[in-house]
Amino acid sequence: MSCIIWNVRGLENQRAIRELKRLIAKKKKPSVLSLQNKIEIALSFIKHSEKHWRFTGFYGNPEPGSRNISWELFRRLHGNHELRELPWLVGGDFNEICYDREKFGGNMRPMHQTKEFRDVLKDYSLQDLHGSGEFYKWVNQRANDELIFERLDRFVATFSWRILYPAARAQSFECYHFDHRAILLDLGNARVHQFHNGPRFRFETHWATEADISDTIARGWCKEYGSLTLTHRIQNCKDALSAWAGNRFRNFSNQIQKMRARLNRLKKSVNWSNSVAQIQTLENHIETLASKEEFYWKQRSRVNWLAHGDQNSKFFSRKCIDQKS
Template identity: 50%
Template sequence: MKEVNCRRWRNTLGFSGCFIVDSLGKSGGLMLLWKSSICVCIKSYSPGHIDCLIQEPDFAWRFTGFYGQPDISLRRFSWDLLRKLKRLPELCELPWLVGGDFNEICYDSEKLGGVRRSPSQMQEFRDALDVCELQDIHSHGDLYTWVNRRRADSAIFERLDRFVACLNWRLLFPTARANSLDFFHSDHRPICIEIRWNVSQNLLEHRKLKTLFRFEKHWLLESECSDVITRGWGVSEPHRPLVDHLSGCKLALQNWAANR
């Protein structure tokens, strides 16, 4: 990814802001684009990430574009980088969204075809996400975001691309939705996250929901409670880890309780 090409794409797509990490060898490089209406401050970068602060009128949050090492023997350095980013003093308390190509899967269910992934390899990825308190944002659409483009009997599909976020970010943007798009002449599907919000209303809800969560027994007396729990748990998405089911259930109950 060369800077001159990135500038051309920025102009073609109508973005005013652009930050580029040039390619190294066969690495594709990284690019972050944003509209003039968004206040973005780049905090750090490397061949594996671009970390930025997004300043809203009443609050700030953090986005990190991430690229995991394609070489398995070096992938632990990617997880070390993620942990280091988590610990940055001036940013660690902010609502945090991370997205990109992690070059790794969390579970066997995220791969179809080919040799089975090493359990320890997947566990290292899950451990890094747990330490950083990042939870998966399930993508709507096709589960697999990468394909090796081989014939049917040797095709491999994997979920390498995703968004993950800390609980504060999920509370701040409870209606955020990730979507898997078409391949568009690439072996990766783009992942698009939709963040629809009214700034003042979301900030108000965020302050309400950030208080300590307690399940109230009297909720069980209300007819809607069972449906709220079912939707939050995500019974139609059995491949999700238990912590995501619990978190989704908690968020659904908090939203419901705050808006009754």
């Protein structure tokens, strides 16, 4: 199941229709589609996989002096006791930012404005649903010093809704010729996440010996601003580690073989005595790679009863291959 929000002007023209078709094609038949053009609210009650919840498409008043009218409307939307019991998802163009960091260019917003918005979200326990794509969702499309980016559009949800969909992930998309980006919220489901396209992520034991592993994890953990769920932070760390590792830890045997060949050439050279430091460095690198290779295969073999000193990569490799066959 998925939801799309997009603040778009002029749905009657072909350019907007083409963009809309392109967005829908990314997620076939989104269950909730909110298109905003100065429409303050759109309210829906959703039943999905026996889960009942409500969705509100929201448009904040663009005039700062009238923003309090929007927040008052928001409070009324909170509803009576029966509505409050339902998990709540809200998405749209709020025409406001939560923090100064959500704006680039132009004058900063008055502190009381951003605080009022934060207070509204806090009063009803609504939290940002972060994800991927561009951080800023609106651009004024002007040049040079007049260029302004702001994060006006977002999905927010109550804790009870996030419990229903812990794997929900938002993604923003560039909409060419339009000032607002569209945001697609993929709710995810257990069946989808049982299958993986591409190699499965593993935290390799030997990564812990790398000097820059701590910085990599910290960057992933702190990648996005705001209050993220533990699931989202772990996903960000996984993405950061995958990018960091790349191909640098693959083909240990080939790397060791190349280093040994280089080491043999140095030892056979007539200037062997002048290469002692270089030889020692190569020998240390070979030892380090051999240790990493041992950990690599040991982690895949699921054999834990051998001591770390039993360097038997062929045994671990064979054990791993046997398990796959």
